[in-house]
Amino acid sequence: MKLLVTGFDPFGGETTNPAIEAVNQLPDKIAGADIVKLEVPTEFNRCAEVVRAAILAEQPNVVLSIGQAGGRAALTPELVAINLNDGRIPDNAGQQPVDQPIQPAGAAAYFTQLPIKAMVRAIQTAGLPGQVSTTAGTYVCNHLMYQVQYLRATEFPALRAGFMHIPFLPSQVTDKPNMPSLSLVDDVRGITAAIAAIVTE
Ligand code: PCA
Numbered sequence: 001m002k003l004l005v006t007g008f009d010p011f012g013g014e015t016t017n018p019a020i021e022a023v024n025q026l027p028d029k030i031a032g033a034d035i036v037k038l039e040v041p042t043e044f045n046r047c048a049e050v051v052r053a054a055i056l057a058e059q060p061n062v063v064l065s066i067g068q069a070g071g072r073a074a075l076t077p078e079l080v081a082i083n084l085n086d087g088r089i090p091d092n093a094g095q096q097p098v099d100q101p102i103q104p105a106g107a108a109a110y111f112t113q114l115p116i117k118a119m120v121r122a123i124q125t126a127g128l129p130g131q132v133s134t135t136a137g138t139y140v141c142n143h144l145m146y147q148v149q150y151l152r153a154t155e156f157p158a159l160r161a162g163f164m165h166i167p168f169l170p171s172q173v174t175d176k177p178n179m180p181s182l183s184l185v186d187d188v189r190g191i192t193a194a195i196a197a198i199v200t201e
Pocket of ligand 1 (some may be wrong): 008009011067136138139140142
C-alpha cells in the first residue's frame with residue numbers, strides 16, 4: 001500500500017506550518033505501507049494541481065492531507081469537504097474568493113473514505129488529543145480536501161482520500177494568550193498512529 005501524505009506551507013503571516021514540518025518528519029514506512037511526502041502551496045487551485053500531478057506520478061492508494069487549524073487543541077480527522085471557497089484572508093497568491101463554488105458542476109459535499117473514527121481512537125490510544133471534525137472550514141484546506149474528492153469522482157475512482165487538521169506549534173503561540181498548541185514530536189506521533197489505523201483498518 002502507498003500513501004501520499006501532503007502538508008501545507010506557512011500562510012497568514014506565520015513563518016512555519018506544523019503540517020509540512022510534521023509531514024517531513026514522518027518515517028518512510030508506517031505499518032508496512034510506503035509513505036510519499038509532498039509539500040503543497042497554500043493557494044486555491046494550485047494546491048490541487050500539485051496533488052493531482054503527484055497522484056499521477058506516484059499512483060497512491062490513499063491521499064492524506066494535513067493542514068494547520070490554529071485554535072484547535074486536537075488532531076482532527078475531517079468528515080466532509082464542502083463545495084465552497086470563502087476566504088477569511090487571502091491565500092499565498094493573494095487570491096481571496098468569497099461565496100464561490102469550488103466546482104460549479106460538482107457535488108455539494110463529499111465524505112472522506114478514510115476510517116476517521118479508527119484514526120481518532122489510534123490518536124487517543126497514543127495518549128494524544130484526537131477528535132472527529134465535521135467541518136474543514138471554507139479556506140484552502142477544505143478546498144484541497146474537496147478537490148481531491150472531485151478528482152476521485154472524475155479521474156481516480158480507486159483512490160481513498162481525506163484530511164486532518166492539527167493545532168499550532170508551541171512556537172506559534174508564544175504571543176497568543178490562551179491558544180492551544182501541540183509539539184512537533186506529538187504531531188508526528190499522532191499522524192503516524194492515524195496512518196497506521198488507515199493501513200491496518
Ligand atoms: N490551513 C489552512 C490552509 C493551509 C493550512 O495549513 C486551512 O485550514 O484552510
